[in-house]
Amino acid sequence: AWDRLQDDLRSIDGQQYGAYKRLLGKYQHTSPTFTLSVDHVQGDAYASPSRVRAVIPWQETGLPDEYLQSDIRRIALCDFVTRVCASMIRAKHLDQNVSGGGGWSGPKGGALNINSPGQEILPRTSAMIDGNDTIELRFTVSLPAAGRTVLGQQAYQILGVNLVELIKKSLLYPNLDQEQLQLHVQTAENQQSLRHQLAKHNLTAFIANGSVLPRASGASETPMDSATVVPFKSPEDLKVKLLRADGTKQSGMGVPRGVTLLTGGGFHGKSTLLEAIQLGVYNHVPGDGRELVVTDPTAVKIRAEDGRGVTSVDISPFISDLPGGKDTRHFTTDDASGSTSMAANIQEALETGCKTLLIDEDSSATNLLVRDQRMQSLIRNEPITPLVAKARALYNDHGVSTIIVIGGLGDWLSVADLVIGLDSYFPRLLTTEAKSVVAKYPSNVQEAPDYGSLPNRSLQVDLRGLRAPYATRKHFIVLKPEAKSAVDDPSEAEAGIDLSSLDQIVEIGQARTIAKLLQGIAQRTANGAVPVVSLMKSEADAIGIEHCLPTTLEHGDLVGVRRTEVVAALSRVRGLHVS
Ligand code: ADP
Numbered sequence: 001a002w003d004r005l006q007d008d009l010r011s012i013d014g015q016q017y018g019a020y021k022r023l024l025g026k027y028q029h030t031s032p033t034f035t036l037s038v039d040h041v042q043g044d045a046y047a048s049p050s051r052v053r054a055v056i057p058w059q060e061t062g063l064p065d066e067y068l069q070s071d072i073r074r075i076a077l078c079d080f081v082t083r084v085c086a087s088m089i090r091a092k093h094l095d096q097n098v099s100g101g102g103g104w105s106g107p108k109g110g111a112l113n114i115n116s117p118g119q120e121i122l123p124r125t126s127a128m129i130d131g132n133d134t135i136e137l138r139f140t141v142s143l144p145a146a147g148r149t150v151l152g153q154q155a156y157q158i159l160g161v162n163l164v165e166l167i168k169k170s171l172l173y174p175n176l177d178q179e180q181l182q183l184h185v186q187t188a189e190n191q192q193s194l195r196h197q198l199a200k201h202n203l204t205a206f207i208a209n210g211s212v213l214p215r216a217s218g219a220s221e222t223p224m225d226s227a228t229v230v231p232f233k234s235p236e237d238l239k240v241k242l243l244r245a246d247g248t249k250q251s252g253m254g255v256p257r258g259v260t261l262l263t264g265g266g267f268h269g270k271s272t273l274l275e276a277i278q279l280g281v282y283n284h285v286p287g288d289g290r291e292l293v294v295t296d297p298t299a300v301k302i303r304a305e306d307g308r309g310v311t312s313v314d315i316s317p318f319i320s321d322l323p324g325g326k327d328t329r330h331f332t333t334d335d336a337s338g339s340t341s342m343a344a345n346i347q348e349a350l351e352t353g354c355k356t357l358l359i360d361e362d363s364s365a366t367n368l369l370v371r372d373q374r375m376q377s378l379i380r381n382e383p384i385t386p387l388v389a390k391a392r393a394l395y396n397d398h399g400v401s402t403i404i405v406i407g408g409l410g411d412w413l414s415v416a417d418l419v420i421g422l423d424s425y426f427p428r429l430l431t432t433e434a435k436s437v438v439a440k441y442p443s444n445v446q447e448a449p450d451y452g453s454l455p456n457r458s459l460q461v462d463l464r465g466l467r468a469p470y471a472t473r474k475h476f477i478v479l480k481p482e483a484k485s486a487v488d489d490p491s492e493a494e495a496g497i498d499l500s501s502l503d504q505i506v507e508i509g510q511a512r513t514i515a516k517l518l519q520g521i522a523q524r525t526a527n528g529a530v531p532v533v534s535l536m537k538s539e540a541d542a543i544g545i546e547h548c549l550p551t552t553l554e555h556g557d558l559v560g561v562r563r564t565e566v567v568a569a570l571s572r573v574r575g576l577h578v579s
Pocket residue numbers: 213214215224228229230231232264265266267268269270271272273425
């Protein structure tokens with residue numbers, strides 16, 4: 001019973017810090033009924049924090065069972081509960097700094113924490129529903145210390161009092177803000193509903209009228225202040241109506257499948273629109289401004305990424321006959337150029353089931369996008385066939401659409417099915433004007449008759465020596481080399497996977513999930529044979545974000561990520577083999 005928690009803490013008060021280990025195990029709370037499971041106790045006050053779970057019977061929450069009826073509802077509910085906990089903790093921390101006391105956090109440690117979400121509604125190990133029976137919340141706690149000794153009373157304040165309060169307020173029916181919860185779940189369901197209708201309407205993306213696309217600043221993901229923002233408004237010619245989850249109609253701009261150009265003057269909102277589209281693979285929280293912007297869930301943002309490692313990727317649709325006879329059907333390098341990296345990024349995306357490429361001229365290798373007439377005449381032995389010559393064939397042969405932001409490369413006008421111009425943030429259909437421009441100033445784009453085949457690698461993933469990869473930030477995973485080689489070799493110690501070209505990774509928790517999955521592969525490696533990972537999977541697998549979250553007990557800070565991003569990270573490990 002709960003008294004036992006108090007007794008245990010009292011009995012170890014003032015003892016060496018290690019006495020906290022006594023807490024390992026389960027404590028039962030009544031009214032409300034839940035089990036506190038202490039899964040890991042830190043070795044000292046400065047070690048990474050202890051991990052606890054509160055496991056609550058679903059019945060005890062008093063929440064309607066309809067929230068259990070679909071994956072999306074469960075995910076949205078858990079995401080919501082995590083947010084409520086995180087913001088209560090944040091408020092308490094602030095409060096604490098002002099008023100002192102209370103044991104939420106302090107100079108002697110004692111912080112209770114839960115992984116804090118960003119703007120996307122995602123599957124998270126911070127809160128999980130098991131079957132229809134229980135919901136569990138996972139916290140970290142820095143158990144408080146005075147020097148090297150246990151502060152039993154403070155620890156009880158955290159685990160015995162504050163945690164209980166948190167559970168009551170974040171999860172139990174009368175306290176929980178039902179309206180907010182319902183809005184959160186509905187918002188996620190609406191996005192899912194809209195996204196599911198894209199294929200039927202032959203669309204790759206949909207941007208609802210009234211959406212707020214720009215962010216508060218380059219360093220913030222919250223929406224721009226409503227006083228300055230121009231809300232999104234579809235041109236009449238592209239207006240479509242899709243159904244929200246409750247059957248009501250939502251109008252907005254539909255981007256048809258095919259080759260679409262987003263163009264317009266500098267600073268008129270092109271990249272902002274593309275960025276909203278690239279994150280439309282995820283569901284956004286109410287109030288984000290992009291919560292009715294949805295995109296083909298397999299869409300991948302492509303960038304040039306010079307310096308990346310590439311292992312045996314067939315980049316021959318774009319590049320052949322490299323100097324020195326380097327094989328571009330199995331292109332391998334430790335240091336790709338702008339164009340070869342971009343070609344590899346495209347081919348790898350296609351390999352995992354991508355049906356929509358998203359590209360911004362600003363972050364591309366120009367020579368992979370176009371080669372104008374003058375360069376065609378001057379350079380005869382150019383090994384590159386640019387995307388402008390392949391985009392149509394890619395769509396015809398493989399059904400892969402391209403949405404590309406183009407400001408300065410007019411050759412693209414000749415291959416576009418649709419040209420959308422942005423004028424002071426307002427989109428306009430410019431296809432007809434573009435066609436007459438092409439007639440007036442013909443260019444000499446030589447379109448390739450076919451795209452070539454999609455790659456289909458099986459990577460032999462030899463991660464021997466990979467002990468415990470971990471994410472240091474959203475876009476970096478450290479791969480720890482074996483201890484002996486790490487000695488005095490900072491470059492080795494820092495060796496890792498750079499994910500900064502993966503614009504669709506939105507939280508460090510996703511990088512943690514990737515690291516965890518890599519570790520799983522490494523452990524299989526350690527047991528003997530080198531595992532072979534086949535990369536080409538069905539489209540459903542590329543989408544299945546809700547099914548790839550490792551739920552291991554150790555981690556309450558993992559966040560769902562697409563298979564595409566997992567494979568993208570794997571592909572960037574240097575020294576892979578291909579079987
Ligand atoms: P481009 O790619 O066309 O050069 P950006 O998308 O980078 O333009 O946008 C330029 C600036 O305009 C950014 O600071 C962005 O936040 C702002 N902006 C974009 N869309 C809107 C909008 N709808 N309302 C107000 N400001 C916007």
